[in-house]
Amino acid sequence: MDSFGAFLEIFLQALVAGLLVGAIYGLMCVGLGIIFGVMRVINFAQGDFLMLGMYFTLYVVGGVAALPLLGSAAAPFITAVLAGPALYVGGYLLHRFLISRVTGTRVAGIEGEGHYAQLILTLGVALIIENGGLIVFGSTPQSVRTPLAARAWEIPLLYNDTATIFLNQARIIAALVSLVVGAALYWLINRSRLGKTLRAAADNPRAATYMGIEVDRAHRIAFGIGTGVTAIAGGLVGTFNPFQPYVGLDFVIIMYAGVVLGGMGSILGAFWGGMTIGLVQQLSTLVLPVQLQNAAIFAVFLLVVLIRPQGFFGRATERV
Amino acid sequence: MQSRGGLGVHLLIVAGLAVAWLGLGSLVSNSYYLLMMTLVPIWAVMGLSWNLLSGYTGLVSFGHAAFFGLGAYTVTIALVSFDVTPWLGIPMGMVVGAAAGAIIGYPTFRLRGHYFALSMLAYPMALLYVFEWLGYQEVPLPMKREAPGWYMQFSDYHLYIALAVALLVAALLVTLAVERSRFGMSLLAIKQNEPAAEAAGIDTLAWKMRAIMLSGGIAAAAGGLYAVVLLVVTPDSVFGMLTSAQALVVVLFGGVGTLWGPVIGAAVLIPLSETLQAQLGDKIPGIQGVVYGIAIIAVILLAPEGIYWRVRDRLARSRGSAAPAPALPVAPVIPLARPPAPAAERTSILRVSGLDKSFGGLRAVAEVSFEVQVGEILGIIGPNGAGKTTLFNLLNGFLRAGSGEITFEGRSLAGLKPNRICGLGVGRTFQVVRAFARMSILQNVVIGAYVATARGDEALVAAREALARVGLLERADAIAGSLTNKELRLMELARALAGRPRLLLMDEPLAGLGAVEVEDMIAVIRSISASGVTVVIIEHTMRAMMRLAGRLVVLDHGRILASGHPRDVTNDRSVVEAYLGTKWAAIRA
Numbered sequence: 001m002d003s004f005g006a007f008l009e010i011f012l013q014a015l016v017a018g019l020l021v022g023a024i025y026g027l028m029c030v031g032l033g034i035i036f037g038v039m040r041v042i043n044f045a046q047g048d049f050l051m052l053g054m055y056f057t058l059y060v061v062g063g064v065a066a067l068p069l070l071g072s073a074a075a076p077f078i079t080a081v082l083a084g085p086a087l088y089v090g091g092y093l094l095h096r097f098l099i100s101r102v103t104g105t106r107v108a109g110i111e112g113e114g115h116y117a118q119l120i121l122t123l124g125v126a127l128i129i130e131n132g133g134l135i136v137f138g139s140t141p142q143s144v145r146t147p148l149a150a151r152a153w154e155i156p157l158l159y160n161d162t163a164t165i166f167l168n169q170a171r172i173i174a175a176l177v178s179l180v181v182g183a184a185l186y187w188l189i190n191r192s193r194l195g196k197t198l199r200a201a202a203d204n205p206r207a208a209t210y211m212g213i214e215v216d217r218a219h220r221i222a223f224g225i226g227t228g229v230t231a232i233a234g235g236l237v238g239t240f241n242p243f244q245p246y247v248g249l250d251f252v253i254i255m256y257a258g259v260v261l262g263g264m265g266s267i268l269g270a271f272w273g274g275m276t277i278g279l280v281q282q283l284s285t286l287v288l289p290v291q292l293q294n295a296a297i298f299a300v301f302l303l304v305v306l307i308r309p310q311g312f313f314g315r316a317t318e319r320v
Numbered sequence: 321m322q323s324r325g326g327l328g329v330h331l332l333i334v335a336g337l338a339v340a341w342l343g344l345g346s347l348v349s350n351s352y353y354l355l356m357m358t359l360v361p362i363w364a365v366m367g368l369s370w371n372l373l374s375g376y377t378g379l380v381s382f383g384h385a386a387f388f389g390l391g392a393y394t395v396t397i398a399l400v401s402f403d404v405t406p407w408l409g410i411p412m413g414m415v416v417g418a419a420a421g422a423i424i425g426y427p428t429f430r431l432r433g434h435y436f437a438l439s440m441l442a443y444p445m446a447l448l449y450v451f452e453w454l455g456y457q458e459v460p461l462p463m464k465r466e467a468p469g470w471y472m473q474f475s476d477y478h479l480y481i482a483l484a485v486a487l488l489v490a491a492l493l494v495t496l497a498v499e500r501s502r503f504g505m506s507l508l509a510i511k512q513n514e515p516a517a518e519a520a521g522i523d524t525l526a527w528k529m530r531a532i533m534l535s536g537g538i539a540a541a542a543g544g545l546y547a548v549v550l551l552v553v554t555p556d557s558v559f560g561m562l563t564s565a566q567a568l569v570v571v572l573f574g575g576v577g578t579l580w581g582p583v584i585g586a587a588v589l590i591p592l593s594e595t596l597q598a599q600l601g602d603k604i605p606g607i608q609g610v611v612y613g614i615a616i617i618a619v620i621l622l623a624p625e626g627i628y629w630r631v632r633d634r635l636a637r638s639r640g641s642a643a644p645a646p647a648l649p650v651a652p653v654i655p656l657a658r659p660p661a662p663a664a665e666r667t668s669i670l671r672v673s674g675l676d677k678s679f680g681g682l683r684a685v686a687e688v689s690f691e692v693q694v695g696e697i698l699g700i701i702g703p704n705g706a707g708k709t710t711l712f713n714l715l716n717g718f719l720r721a722g723s724g725e726i727t728f729e730g731r732s733l734a735g736l737k738p739n740r741i742c743g744l745g746v747g748r749t750f751q752v753v754r755a756f757a758r759m760s761i762l763q764n765v766v767i768g769a770y771v772a773t774a775r776g777d778e779a780l781v782a783a784r785e786a787l788a789r790v791g792l793l794e795r796a797d798a799i800a801g802s803l804t805n806k807e808l809r810l811m812e813l814a815r816a817l818a819g820r821p822r823l824l825l826m827d828e829p830l831a832g833l834g835a836v837e838v839e840d841m842i843a844v845i846r847s848i849s850a851s852g853v854t855v856v857i858i859e860h861t862m863r864a865m866m867r868l869a870g871r872l873v874v875l876d877h878g879r880i881l882a883s884g885h886p887r888d889v890t891n892d893r894s895v896v897e898a899y900l901g902t903k904w905a906a907i908r909a
Contacts, residue, residue, distance in 0.1 A: 042434060044565075101621055115380070116572045117624035123565060124617035131609025139605065245606075249561060253445055256438050264434065295449035298442040305439050306427045 009163045014282045016165060022278025023175035024236050026271035027182050028251065029258035031230030033270030034189070036259055038202040038222035041103055042115070044122040046255055047248025048129035049087060049227045053234025054243045055137055056083040057144050076146045077177050080235025084181070084228035091227025095220045098125065103219065126248070133245030141242040146170050149240055174236040181232055182271055185225075189267050198222050202265065230255075257301045263311025272312055276300075327500065330579065334492050337583075338485050345481040352598065354477040358549050360590045361484035362542050367570040367582025368491040369538035373531045374568070375577040376504060378511030379432070383440030384539050384567040386424065386447055387417040389558035391540025392547040393451065396459050399471070406472040410544035417540025418533040425532035429525060432514075441564070448559035460552045472548050480549055487545060488583075491538050495579055498534070502770055502779070507531055508577075509756050509767045516754035519716060521742035521771025521819050539567070573616060575628025584627050589616070669694045669823055669854050670715075675724035677707075677714055677878075684710040686878040688724070692823070697845070697855045699869030699886070701862070703899050707878040708858045709751055712825050716748045717741045728823065743771050747821030751828045751858070753808040757801040761792055761811050764800050768815035779818075786818035789851075790844050806837045810844065817848065824848065826857045830864055838864055862900065866890070874899060 032046050057079045064082070065075035102117040148169040157163040189195040200208040201218035209215050237243075237251075258277050262269025277297055284296035305311070345357050366388060374381045391413035398404035398412060424443055431439055464471035474480060498504045506527045509517035518524045547553045557563070574585030592615060596608035623630035670692040677685040685707045692698050700708050713719040715726060717738040726733045733741055742748070747768075756764050762783055769782035787793040790810040795803075800811065809829055816824055829845065830838050842864055849855050859865050865872065865886065872889045874881040876898045882889050889895055 036434075040434070042437065098617070102624060116576055116626070117620050119380070120569060120572050120616055120620040123569060124613040124615075124620070127609045127613030127616075131606035131613070134606030135604055135610070253441060253561065256441065260435060260438050289453060291453040292449055295446045295453070298446035298449075302427075302439060302442050302446075305435065306430065309431050309435055 018279035018282030022275035026274035028233040029270040029274035035226035037265040045126040047252030050234035053231030054238035057235035087231035088228035092224035095223035263313035266313035269313030361488040364586035370567040373535040376507035380437040385444035385563035387536040387539035388543035391543030395544040413544040414537040418537040421533040421536025512756040575626030702875035706875040745822040747816035755800040762796040769818035772820040786814040
C-alpha cells in the first residue's frame, strides 16, 4: 500500500507536469499549425521564432515590470504575450520579402511546387537567426527570472498526511496564459471574418482567389500570426527553461511532431498534439530512464502516425 | 531526369573528375585543406544517397542521418569493441544501413508528402537519444600503430582522399546504373504520379523499398568513412538534424533528381562552410552561419530548382535548341497485326457479383453484379455520382470492396494491389488523364510496358507497338506536359495497351474531345476491340456509346438500374427518368 501510495504521488506529479508543459507545447504547435495548415510550407525557422520570443521577453521584461500597477511577478507573462504582436510584424515582413518568393502563386509549375526551394530558404533563415542570435545575444544560457518560479502551491493528497503534489506557480500561470491565448486564437480562426478568409485560402487557394480573397495576403497574415503565437509560447517557456540562441533546434522537432500528431491543418488538433507530447515526455520518466524521454516522444509519434496517418483530427483526403 | 543518351560521356566525366580531384589533392599539403578535400566527396556520396531515394521518388526524407549514423557507429563499435577493421566495418555498416532502410521504409511508405518527410525525422532523433543512453556520447577510434593500413589509419592523408573519391565514384556508378534502368524509370514514374504508376503495373512499394535500402546502404558507407576520417563519433554529429539537413541541402542546392546535382552541391557548399568557419568563426562566433545562410538563400532565389537545372536551362536557351517539336498530324490507325480472337465461344472474362462499397454513410456501389464477355465492348453509363469510377477503382484494386467478389479469367482479384491486377491483364485509363508529365510520350508508354516484358529493349518494342496502334508513334519524343487533351488520352491508352491487357477499363475516354476527335478515338477503340481486347468503357456521350458498345450497364446511386442491348436500355422507362431525360425519349420516339 505504501509503495502504491508513493507511486501514485509520483504519477500525479508527473501527470501535472505533463499537463502544464503540454499546454505550452500545445500553443507552440498551434503557431506552427497555422502556418502549416494555411500554407503547407515546412518552416525550419519556427524554432528560432520561439527563441526570439524568449529573448524578447528577457530584454523587455524589465521595462514592463517598471510600469505602475504591475509587479515583478506578473511582468514576465505579460511581456511574453507582447512578444506576439512584435514577432507578428517580423513574420509578416519575412513572408512579404522572402518566403512569398518561393510559395503561393509564384511557384505554380515548378517541380514539387517549390517545396525544395522552401526547405532551403527556411533553413537559410534559421541559420541566420540562430547565428545572428549568437552574435547579438551571446552564448551564455539565460532565463527570464520570476519570483514565482521558486514558489509552489501544495495540494495535499487526502489519503495520507505527507503526500503532496507541488504546483509550480510560474508553470501554472504560464499554462493558463497559454490556454487563454489558444482560446482567443481558436475564436479568431473559427469565428471571425479573418479566420474564414484564412481557412478559405487554406482549403482551396484557387477557389478562394475566385471569391476575391487575396491568397498571398492571407498567407502573409497566417505566417505573421503563426510566428507571433510561437513567440508567445517561447516567452512562456523562457520563464522556467534556460535558453541560448540554438534552443530552437530542441523544440522545432517537438513542434512538428505535435502538428503531425494532431493532423495537419487542424488548429485544435495541433494543440492536442502538443499536449500529447508534453504528457508522453513527462510520464515516460516513470518507466524509462530520463535520457530516453525524448526517444519516447519519437517512438509514440511514429506509432500514432503509422497507425493513424491522418493524425488525431485530420481527415484522410486521398482520392483517386 | 536528364537525357538518357551519352553513357560514355558520363563515365568520362566521372573518371576525369576523380583524376582531377586526386591530382588537386596531391598538390595540397595543408592538413586542413586535405580534410576538406576528403569531406567534399563524403558529403557528395551522402547527397547521392539522399537523391537516390528522395530525388527520384519525390518522397523527401528528413531522416537520412539515421543511416549515416548507423554506418558510423557500426564501424566505430566494430573497431572499438571487436577489433574489426573498418575495411570490414564499412561493408558491415552498409548491411546495417540497408536493413535499417527496410525496417524504416516498410511502415513509413504508408505515408505520403509532408507526413512522410516529417516522420522520417523521428528515426534519427530517436536513435540519437538511444545511443546517448547506451553510453556512446563520444567514442574515439583507438590508434592502431601496429598495423595502420589494416585499420584504415594512414599517415599520408592523401590516401583518405583516394578512399573518399573511390566511394564517390562507386556511388556515381550506382546512381548511373539506376537512372538508366527500369529501376530509375519506375522511381521517376512514382514521383510524377504514383497511382498512375501503380495502375500501369509498377510495383511501387517494391521499388521504393529497393530505393531506400540502396540509399541506406550508401549513406551508411558515407557515415562509416566519416567516422574513420574524423576519428571520433558523437550521436549529435552523426544522428543530428544538421546531418540530415546537410544531405538534403547539397542535393537541393545542386539540383534534385540528377546525377551531378549532389556533386555540385557538395563541391560548392562544403568548402564554403568550412572556409567561413575557419576564417570568420573564431573572430565573431556565429558570423559564418549568417553568411552561409545568406549564401544559400541567395542561390535558391536565383535557382529555385538547383544550380544544375538553372545552368542547363541557360545553356539550352543560348544554344537555341528549345525549338518546339513540329506538330505532326495524327497518323492513321495502323491495321492490327494480330488477328481478332475467334468470337465463337462467348465466355466471360470478368465476373462481378454482389459488389458493395461504402464511404461513411454513403453507399457508392451497392450489390452490383454483372459479367463481361470475352471480346465485347461493354458500356457503363449513369448520372454523375452514380458510382461508375468507384466501380473501376474497385475493379483495378485502388479500393477494397466492403463485400462481393470480382473474378478475372476465373481468378479472384480480392486483396490484390493495382500493379498485380495490371500484371494479370487488366489495363486502365483515367477520367482525368494521369500522365508522367515530365517524361516523353515514349517514356510514359515504356513504363506501361514493363509489366509485360522482362528486358529493357523488349519494353521499348512493346511501347512503340502500342504507340503505333493509337497513332502516336511520330510524336514519341514530345514531352507529356505539352500535349493536347486528345494526345494525352491516346498516350494513356497506349500506356495501358503496352502492358498487353486482355481487359481494358476506360474511364470517359471521350471527355473533352471535339466532334472530329471523338470519331478518331472511336476508331482507335474499335480497332483495339477488333484485336481481341475486351473493353469496358465509362462514358457520358450517349451517341458514341450507342455506336460503340454491344451492351450497356446503367448505374444509378450505386445500383444497377438496367442492362442489356443499347436500344433496349435506352427505351427503358426508369433509365430515361434517372439519366437520359424525357427529351431523349422524345427524340427517340
